[in-house]
Amino acid sequence: MDQPFRTIIEPFRIHSVEPMRMTTAEERRAHLAAVDFNLFQLRAEHVLIDLLTDSGTGAMSRDQWAAVQRGDESYAGSPSYFVFRDAVRRLFDFEHIIPVHQGRAAERILFSVLGGPGKVVPNNTHFDTTRANIEATGAEAVDLVIAEGHDPRSDHPFKGNMDLAALERLLAARADDVPCVMVTITNNSGGGQPVSLANLRGVRALCDRFDKPLFLDACRFAENAWFIREREEGQGERDVVDIIRDVTGLADGVTMSAKKDPLGNIGGWLALADDHLAAQCRNIVILTEGFPTYGGLAGRDLEALAQGLAEVVQHDYLRYRIGSTAYLGRALAERGVPVLSPFGGHAIYIDARALLPHVDPLEYPGQAVAVALYEIGGIRSCEIGTVMFGRHPDGSEQPAAMDLVRLAIPRRTYTQSHIDYVIEVCERILDRAGDLPGYRIIEEPPALRHFTARFAPLR
Ligand code: F0G
Numbered sequence: 074m075d076q077p078f079r080t081i082i083e084p085f086r087i088h089s090v091e092p093m094r095m096t097t098a099e100e101r102r103a104h105l106a107a108v109d110f111n112l113f114q115l116r117a118e119h120v121l122i123d124l125l126t127d128s129g130t131g132a133m134s135r136d137q138w139a140a141v142q143r144g145d146e147s148y149a150g151s152p153s154y155f156v157f158r159d160a161v162r163r164l165f166d167f168e169h170i171i172p173v174h175q176g177r178a179a180e181r182i183l184f185s186v187l188g189g190p191g192k193v194v195p196n197n198t199h200f201d202t203t204r205a206n207i208e209a210t211g212a213e214a215v216d217l218v219i220a221e222g223h224d225p226r227s228d229h230p231f232k233g234n235m236d237l238a239a240l241e242r243l244l245a246a247r248a249d250d251v252p253c254v255m256v257t258i259t260n261n262s263g264g265g266q267p268v269s270l271a272n273l274r275g276v277r278a279l280c281d282r283f284d285k286p287l288f289l290d291a292c293r294f295a296e297n298a299w300f301i302r303e304r305e306e307g308q309g310e311r312d313v314v315d316i317i318r319d320v321t322g323l324a325d326g327v328t329m330s331a332k333k334d335p336l337g338n339i340g341g342w343l344a345l346a347d348d349h350l351a352a353q354c355r356n357i358v359i360l361t362e363g364f365p366t367y368g369g370l371a372g373r374d375l376e377a378l379a380q381g382l383a384e385v386v387q388h389d390y391l392r393y394r395i396g397s398t399a400y401l402g403r404a405l406a407e408r409g410v411p412v413l414s415p416f417g418g419h420a421i422y423i424d425a426r427a428l429l430p431h432v433d434p435l436e437y438p439g440q441a442v443a444v445a446l447y448e449i450g451g452i453r454s455c456e457i458g459t460v461m462f463g464r465h466p467d468g469s470e471q472p473a474a475m476d477l478v479r480l481a482i483p484r485r486t487y488t489q490s491h492i493d494y495v496i497e498v499c500e501r502i503l504d505r506a507g508d509l510p511g512y513r514i515i516e517e518p519p520a521l522r523h524f525t526a527r528f529a530p531l532r
Contacts, residue, residue, distance in 0.1 A: 080489070081393060081396050081397050081400055081489060082393070083393060083397075083485070083488060083489070084387075084389040084390055084393050085134070085485060088135050093121060093122075094118050094119065094120070094121060095121065095451075096119060096121065096451055098448060098449065100119075101119070101447060101448050101451060102448060104116075104119045105444060105447065105448060109515070109516075109527035109528055109529070110440070110444050110512060110527075110528035110529070110530070111523075111524075111525065111526060111527060111528060112125070112443055112444070112447060112453050112454070112455070112456075113125075113523070113524050113525070114525070115447070115453065119451075120447070120451060120452075120453040121450065121451030121452065122450070122451065122452045122453070122487065122491055122494065122495060123452075123453045123483070124420075124452060124453060124454050124455075124479075124480045124481050124482065124483075124495070125453045125454065125455050125481065126455065126481050126483075127333060127419040127420065127481040127482055127483050127484060128330065128332040128333055128481075129175075129332035129337070129338045129339060130332075130338075130483035130484075130486060131336055131337075131338070131483050131484030131485055131486060132483070132484065132485040132486045133336065133337075133338065133377060133381070134336075134380070134381075134384055134485075136380050136384070137336065137377045137380045137381055137384075138377075139380075140373075140376035140377050140379065140380040141373040141376060141377050142373075143156075143373075143376050144371060144372035144373025144374070144375070144376045144377075145372045146371060146372045146373075147372070148364055148367070149364050149366055150366055151366055151367065151372045151375070153372035153373070153375040153376045153379075154172070154366040154367065154372070154375055156375065156376055156379045157170075157172065157375035157376070157378055157379045158170045159379075160378070160379035160380075160382045160383065161342060161344060161379075161382065163314070163382070164294070164314065164317045164318065164321060164382060164386070165291070165321045165327055165329075165344045166318065166321065166322065167321075167326060167327070167344040167345055167346050168345070168346055168348070168351070169343075169344065169345040169346070169347075169348070169351035169354075169355075170342055170344050171342060171343045171344070171345070171351070171354060171355060171358055171365055171368055172340065172341070172342050172365075172366075172367060172368035172369070172370050172375060173340075173341045173342060173343060173358065173362050173368045173369055173370075174339065174340065174341065174362060174368065174369030174370060175330055175331070175332060175339060175340065175341045176202065176290075176292060176328060176329060176330025176331075176332070176341045177202040177203075177206060177330075177341075178341060178361075178362055178368075178369065179328035179329060179330075179341050179342060179343040180202055180203050180206040180207075180290075180328050181206045181209075182343060182354050182357045182358060182361075182362075183288065183326075183328060183343060183354065184206050184207050184209075184210050184212065185210060185357060186350060186353045186354060186357070187252040187253055187350075188206075188207055188209075188210030188211070188212040188252070189210050189211055189212055190210075190211035190212065191211075191212070191250055192210075192211075192212035192213070192250055192251070192252050193212065193213040193214075193215055193243070193247055193250045193251055194207050194212055194213070194214050194215065194251070194252065194253065194254075194255060195215045195216075195217050195235075195240055195243055195244075195251065195254055195255070196214065196215070196216060196217070196254075196255040196256065196257055196290070197216070197217065197218040197222070197233055197234065197235045197256055197257055197260050197263070197268060198216045198218050198222070198233075198257060198260050198261075198262045198263045199214045199216060199255070199257070199262070200257060200261050200262055200290060201262070201461075201521075203255070203257070203290055203328075205521075212252075215243065217235055217236045217239045217240050217243065218232075218233065218234070218235065218236060218260060218263055219232070219234045219235070219236045220236070222234070222260065222263045222264075222266060223263075223474060223475075225264075225411075225413045225414070225422075225424050225427075225475060226414070228414060228415055229415075230267075230269075230300075230304040230305075230415065231266070231267050231268060231269040231272060231300075231304065231305075232260070232263060232264065232266035232267075232415070233257070233258065233259055233260030233263055233266035233267050233268040233297075234268055234269060234272040235256055235268070235272055235275070235276050237272070237275045237276065237279065240254065240276065240279055241279055244279060244282075244283040244285070245283075248283050248285075251283070251285055252285075252286075253285055253286045253287065253288050253325075254276060254279070254280050254285050254286070254287050254288070255287075255288050255289070255290055256268055256273060256276055256287070256288075256289055256290070257289075257290040257292075258289055258290070258291055258292075258293060258294055258297040258320070259293045259296055259297045259300070259417065259418050259419070261292070261293070261419075262457070264413045264417050264420075264422050264477075265293070265296075265416075265417020265418050265419050265420050265422075266415070266417060267296070267297045267300035267301065267304070267418070268297060269301060269304075269305050270301050270305055270308065270316070270319060270320060271305065273320060273323050274323065276323075277323040277324075286325035286326065286347070287323065287324045287325050288324060288325060288326045288327060288328060289320070289321065289324045289326075289327045289328075290327070290328050291321070291327040291328070291329055292329060292330045292332075292333040292334060293333050293334050293418055293419055294317055294320065294321070294327075294334055295313065295317065295334040295385045295386055295391060296334060296391070296394065296395065296418030296419060297320070297418070298313045298316040298317045298320060298386075298391075299313060299391040299392075299394075299395050299418070300395070300418065301316050301320075302316055303395070312388075313386050313388060313391060314386050317386065325345070325346045325347065326343065326344050326345040326346060326347070326350075327342075327343075327344045328341070328343055329341050329342045329343070329344070331378050331381070333419070334385050335378050335381045335382050335385065336377075336378075336381030336382075336384055336385050336484060336485075337374065337377055337378045337381055338377075339370065339374055340370050340374050340375075340378050342368070343358075394418070394484065395418055397482070397489070397492065398416055398417065398418060398419065398420070398421060398482050399416045400489070400492065401416075401421050401480065401482070401492050401495065401496065402414070402416035402421040403416070404496045405421065405423070405496065405499055408496070408499070408500050408503065409503060410423060410428065410499050410500075410502075410503055411423065411424040411427035411428050412424060413477065419481055419482060420479045420480055420481040420482060421479075421480045421482075422457070422477040422478065422479050422480070423442060423454075423477065423478040423480065423499070424475065424476070424477060425438040425439040425441065425442040425456075425458065425476045425477060425478050426438050426439075426458075426475065426476040428442060428502075428503070428506055429441055429442065429506055429509055429511075431507065432509070432510075432511040433511065434458070434459050434463075434472030434473070434476055435459060435463070435470065435472060436511025436512060436513065436531060437456070437458070437459055437460050437476070437511060437512045437514075437528075438458070438476045438511065439456035439457065439458035439459065439460060439476040439477060439478050440456045440458075440460050440512045440528060441509045441510060441511055441512060442454075442456075442478045442502065442509070443455065443456045443478050444512070444528075444530075445502050445505070445509050446478070446498060446499075446502065449498055449501050449502060449505075450494070450495070450497075450498030450501070452480075452495055452498055454478050454479060454480050454481075455478070455479045455481065456476075456477075456478055456479075456523065457475075457477045457478070457479050458473045458475060458476030458477055458478075459471075459472050459473045459476055460514075460522065460523045460526065461473065461523045462474075464517070464522055480495065510530040510531045510532045511530075511531045512528045512529065512530055512531060513528065513529055513531055514526050514527070514528055515527045515528065515529050
């Protein structure tokens, strides 16, 4: 249905509410000082609008809560497992559906079988947990997104696409070292950008030529499919379920964080076509996650995810989801806040380096914007830039490719008025941009420093 009105209607009514916690700017300044300006260390009740992540932070529906009541907690062979398996198979038609507690568990299990020293795994862009789980086995993780994917100003409709020529070169040069090819949909680390069906077909053709399995990191598969429907030639009239089945039908398996598009607060799965690989993975699941019909989840979680999978593919939901994220992006762009374009599915990314040209990348402009969003408006966001990626294993520090601040939108959680408030706070930041100080790090751990580093403002 065409939307004849400007207002984006949330396609749900609110059935149970949580209080928002109001704080004053003075209280927030005290909270910031108490956590040394590291937003991960804040107590969530000190945050008004939490845009740290879209992972596990969505609101479940009435029907998901009803499904929770049907959860069967049998240790082995629970009916809830079969409900879950069938719901997954409707979209991801693989023989083996193995639940796990969240996405990174699926990654760890898959790469503890496929990884190892000397191996190299290409992806459009590895999410940090995927990269970490590959590297933890001694293998190498290589990002081969198209050049447009690195350009914050490029308007390419599928900036998450794999660079097929680069993939072909890698496969030709190191075929024996590549255990599999991965594609992340949507490309989170590259700005929530989609991958086209045509590009995935190209990846599949290369995998066939070099006899390699293709795995999808498919956390945001429904948002990716909606972008295909909206942007790819010949896809505009199709049911998104058919697009999803086309996409997943190209792969040999998926790793999944069910905390994203499956609309769960916890969960994930590993879906595989190959019997031998599945048997190896199941043995690891038993060792560390649980019996393979629950994989670290409760029966009630499996039921909630099955219902979530039915809801996330509804066109009204996806139109609202992608439309409301774009609403935020458009409003910021119109007001002159530099944002990554095209707008991603689950988040809007502020280009902090462009917003604060007076702050050197090694003085963390992304951190400066993220701190200001909290101080001025009680909004928690996430720096994705030099704090997160600037420190290298050899101890050196270099500016990251971009200094971004991610405003991730939890699913079905905030209304348009909350987003209008976010827009207003960003306007305030634009007015004060010239006054925002850079930061220095006064203490950091050896790895993944963004979670625990302590900061101090430079003035
Ligand atoms: N792959 C992608 C593309 C992700 O975005 C995430 C998580 C994972 C894998 C890992 O899943 O958290 O369930 O173990 N992304 C979250 C985020 C944390 O904030 O973007 P997980």
